[in-house]
Amino acid sequence: MKTLKLIAVAIVFLVSTNTIQAQVAVNVNIGSPPAWGPAGYSNVDYYYLPDVQAYYDIRATQFIYFGGGKWIRSRNLPNQYRNYNLYNGYKVVLNDYRGTRPYSNFKNHKVKYYKGYKGKPQKSIGSRSNNSSRVNKSTGNKSTGNGGKGGKGKSGHGNGKH
Numbered sequence: 001m002k003t004l005k006l007i008a009v010a011i012v013f014l015v016s017t018n019t020i021q022a023q024v025a026v027n028v029n030i031g032s033p034p035a036w037g038p039a040g041y042s043n044v045d046y047y048y049l050p051d052v053q054a055y056y057d058i059r060a061t062q063f064i065y066f067g068g069g070k071w072i073r074s075r076n077l078p079n080q081y082r083n084y085n086l087y088n089g090y091k092v093v094l095n096d097y098r099g100t101r102p103y104s105n106f107k108n109h110k111v112k113y114y115k116g117y118k119g120k121p122q123k124s125i126g127s128r129s130n131n132s133s134r135v136n137k138s139t140g141n142k143s144t145g146n147g148g149k150g151g152k153g154k155s156g157h158g159n160g161k162h
Helices: 002-022 102-112
Strands: 046-049 054-057 062-067 070-074 134-136 141-143 149-152
Touching: 046 102, 054 102, 062 102
Parallel strands: none
Antiparallel strands: 046 054, 054 062, 062 070, 134 141, 141 149
């Protein structure tokens, strides 16, 4: 009888050990913050960009903006903002949403963080290697000033921290 109990306990122990190991989850942030993102924040999924009234999804590396009556996800900002400077523009780190729709609070964000809004000074994660070059903020491509596109401009310098 004791042997049967020991076998039963051993089986329960082995099963529970396997269950515990199976429940271990790995939390990997697939997307990393862009060089133009505000420094000092980890575990952030979205920024709101008041000047262009758009969001940036860090994990999906996509901008989210309203156009044509719906919310659009794109790797680039809309054409009217193709020369917008993401390094110098203010970024609001969001934490007032649920799920994958930060724009659910767009009406509040638009009022609270109006175009031209400047909160606490921000410093970008990266730094620009050449201040005379311009970066196409929607694509991250560097321009040499002659209209041509150079290499990827993944470094940038902001104007303080949030």
